[in-house]
Amino acid sequence: MTPPASHAAHHPALAAEDPELAALIDAEERLQADTLRLIPSENYVSSAVLEASGTVLQNKYSEGYPGRRYYEGQQHIDPVERLAVARAKAVFGAEHANVQPYSGSPANLAVYLAFAEPGDTVMGMALPMGGHLTHGWGVSATGKWFRGVQYGVRRDTGLVDLDEVRDLALRERPKLIFCGGTALPRTIDFEAFAGIAREAGAVLVADIAHIAGLVAGGAHPSPVPHADVISTTTHKTLRGPRGAMLLSREEHAKAIDKAVFPGLQGGPHNQTTAAIAVALHEASRDSFRDYAHAIVANARALADALLARGFDLVSGGTDNHLILMDLTSKDVPGKIAAKALDRAGIVVNHNTVPFDPRKPFDPSGIRIGTPSLTSRGLGTEHMEAVADWIDRGVAAGRGGDEEALAKIRAEVADLMAAHPAPGLPTI
Numbered sequence: 001m002t003p004p005a006s007h008a009a010h011h012p013a014l015a016a017e018d019p020e021l022a023a024l025i026d027a028e029e030r031l032q033a034d035t036l037r038l039i040p041s042e043n044y045v046s047s048a049v050l051e052a053s054g055t056v057l058q059n060k061y062s063e064g065y066p067g068r069r070y071y072e073g074q075q076h077i078d079p080v081e082r083l084a085v086a087r088a089k090a091v092f093g094a095e096h097a098n099v100q101p102y103s104g105s106p107a108n109l110a111v112y113l114a115f116a117e118p119g120d121t122v123m124g125m126a127l128p129m130g131g132h133l134t135h136g137w138g139v140s141a142t143g144k145w146f147r148g149v150q151y152g153v154r155r156d157t158g159l160v161d162l163d164e165v166r167d168l169a170l171r172e173r174p175k176l177i178f179c180g181g182t183a184l185p186r187t188i189d190f191e192a193f194a195g196i197a198r199e200a201g202a203v204l205v206a207d208i209a210h211i212a213g214l215v216a217g218g219a220h221p222s223p224v225p226h227a228d229v230i231s232t233t234t235h236k237t238l239r240g241p242r243g244a245m246l247l248s249r250e251e252h253a254k255a256i257d258k259a260v261f262p263g264l265q266g267g268p269h270n271q272t273t274a275a276i277a278v279a280l281h282e283a284s285r286d287s288f289r290d291y292a293h294a295i296v297a298n299a300r301a302l303a304d305a306l307l308a309r310g311f312d313l314v315s316g317g318t319d320n321h322l323i324l325m326d327l328t329s330k331d332v333p334g335k336i337a338a339k340a341l342d343r344a345g346i347v348v349n350h351n352t353v354p355f356d357p358r359k360p361f362d363p364s365g366i367r368i369g370t371p372s373l374t375s376r377g378l379g380t381e382h383m384e385a386v387a388d389w390i391d392r393g394v395a396a397g398r399g400g401d402e403e404a405l406a407k408i409r410a411e412v413a414d415l416m417a418a419h420p421a422p423g424l425p426t427i
């Protein structure tokens, strides 16, 4: 069977060897090109990042660190990792960087291994309040092997109550305090968290997985002067490959490096390290500062346009890239809305909202964000249209109006065609 021309053009060897798989990747490329992707943890990496992550670096084993490896043949791998580390330190102004964690969850596990013992008390934001599984939530290894105590947001403001955090920390004396999360639409007060951690004798871990690109681009305050350890993924707003980094002051360098390898992982994924280096190179540019600020400007404009259409937003709006919509007043569950929007070519995820009366697998909200659409060059002038599509899509989802959803899908595809995404083939 001759593969379709487009597969052969994008991935000639793959299309020849495995047309079935090539067709699936081709379809995914089409989907990413045609749809309005609003999942706040996703993005479009550049062609340069994609190329670096698909290289022969993937053929190498490199357990250890540059200059201290357990394998020979590291002549070119060592400088790749050194470059990634140097760029990470420069972009974030950190004294130490470890670029080897396979992803955000293992990076956080390495922090536990470095600073706590099983059974120790750790503190983080509760998952249904916007925290992450790995901040000590019960179903996660971190909640099973450690004693997780959890803070939340205030019911009236939707904001973290720092007095509550302080009281809890002083009462429970956790070894680790995590700040940051996956559904937080507001700025994190790293300085206040650092003060609380100091008072409680805890290690402060700032998990900036979602906002690393905003921090790098100066669109969110940096945790670097305040937190003992900074954990981040590299694939969300930072717009790099799927991976993670741990940043810290020099005093914690040894503990962190030992925890990542040999404590938790084997060989680093060198192709990912290379792509992280490329992403950090891109993040050091003035154009990335513009990108980071445009993400926030777009999110603010989108939040305003949604508020004007009667949507309830947790905390009343956003300071960053993310908007958490409570659909209770629209009388449609988050999952039904999310699935309807998906049929309309708008990709979001259903999400719990703080104090959600519904179950986690069928919650009241949806979570949206602007990193991907900003990567395509959409600006504040487009956010009225985006809000309008969401409004019409949610209403059509409630009413089961498939015709309306198909009409939105066509309108979305038109705007997407006019704003090609980075890294995607243009045919």
Ligand SMILES: *Cc1c(COP(=O)(O)O)cnc(C)c1O
Pocket (backbone or CB within 6 Å): 041, 103, 104, 105, 106, 108, 131, 132, 134, 180, 181, 182, 207, 208, 209, 210, 233, 243
């Ligand atoms: C995404 C995320 C993680 C986990 O990253 P994975 O790469 O999915 O393991 C950890 N912490 C926070 C706050 C996140 O948003």
